Amino acid sequence: MTMKEAARMVTDGSSICCPSFGYEKVAFAFIRELIRQRKRNLHLYGSGMNVDADMLIGAGCFSKAEIGHIGFENIGLAPCFRRSVESGQMQVEDFSNFIMTMRFWAGMMGLPFIALKSGLGTNILTTITKSKAREMECPFTGEKLVAYRAINPDFTIIHVQRVDTEGNAHIDGPVYDNVEKAKSAKTIIVTCEEIVTPDFVRRSPEKTMIPGFLVKAIVEVPWGAHPYACYKYYDYDWEHIEQYAQEAKDAKKFEEYLDRYVYNVEDNWGYIKEIGYEKILRLRANTSLGYSTYYRSLVR
């Protein structure tokens, strides 16, 4: 399937999850295509999110969000997220990463809710509607717990290193909560660095994290996670992430960013050209490390 066709499956008003953690293996090319197709009123589900969620929020794709975290960690706050929530444009409900992960887990397991310790004594219980979080007593021990409603997103879109033609998805390196987020979804879309033959997957079945029979659409998109990393393939583009963090602080500059990197390019190849081929090559992973040595050259 082409990226444009896959993104067209996501209709306005749908709930979506684009698993992200640590600036790595996020379906960023798909996210840019969602922005290009000007999706509206989407409902965001996620745990730890960074630039990916911020860009979609800034582009006006979401009206609601249930989150664990949206920030740029050691770079600073997420500017579009800030603007959007502070101005009342987007409604947000705060959980934690574990709570969100386990809500997806419950969804994946076909359960209606999950009971956890996280949330006790916090403002989660005073800010989240009772239809999603409420304190309960364990029916066996009487101890206090918080019950959280399971999540089943309409769409989960993951980016992986490789998928075979049957949709069996290999993941190298960290998996985070991508499996729970994918398997809880009604529709799974997988974008990948490369499509491989089924016999290649069968040679390393322990790397298959999503079985093909669950996958609705496969899109091959090399460098599809940029500016994030893809373990063993390429590193994050830290300068680009910092550039985004800077430009997104100003609403006008953010629009210019979108024009340059999203609206005015046809697809991910156009985007990569805009990033520059030299930079792209510098980010290539070192085989013995799984990431690039490029950032070692930055000295005090």
Added chain:
Amino acid sequence: MALEQVEEYTAIEMMATAAARQIRDREVVFVGTGLPMLASMLALNTHAPHAVIMYESGYIGCRNMDTARIIGDIRLMYNLTQVTTMVDVLGLLQSGKVDVGFLGGAEVDQYGNINATVIGDYNHPKVRLPGSGGAVDIATNARRLLIMVNHERRRFPQKVGYVTSPGWLTGGDSRERAGLPRGGPNKVITDLAVMGFDEQTKRMRLESVHPGVSVNKVREETGFELILPDKIPSTVPPTKEELKILREVVDPTGFFLVRRMKG
């Protein structure tokens, strides 16, 4: 900073060193983003070589060669004991297998409750912060909690406007009564001082001030009444060895040490 003057150090180096010393060898340490990343790696490379450093991204037993800039950094994949799922590592935390939780935060109050979610009203915030991430889970479940935060009055209110990560709640036995399974804040390490908590009231107590910092300065930068013991020692400054490891092994490109932390 000239290399021969190694006795000179920055506030951030003092803070990282004081925090690192709180970690004991062989402890299992669950690390949040920011300066705890720096302090935990310093501990690992000095007095706590058998500490098990873990991150919510699924990394256990980190011994990375290149400085990780974020908690999901694939640099952490190098020289690692295990990479597993978020359900797995956060489950280890919830089931009580983690000795130390290590967090930063935007605001900390007198009972060690942390706010990382909003400044102002929740629905119409003045400043929207990133939110919990794994901080709720770490503060709820770790056996002992260490907190690193820059010491500014606005960051130390009497009571946080929003409790993201539960500390000692309203003091006394309120944490236990709320049903929290274990743990609670143990130390707060800032660029000015190290603080602990009173055993009964659970209010924050000054334990040592960093060299060159007066008790008055700490009081001025704290928005509530700190418990002041009769004797307040000076924090032991970083040794030459600690500074060398911090600068040459833990953060040779100066990502944390040179580049100022923003937001």
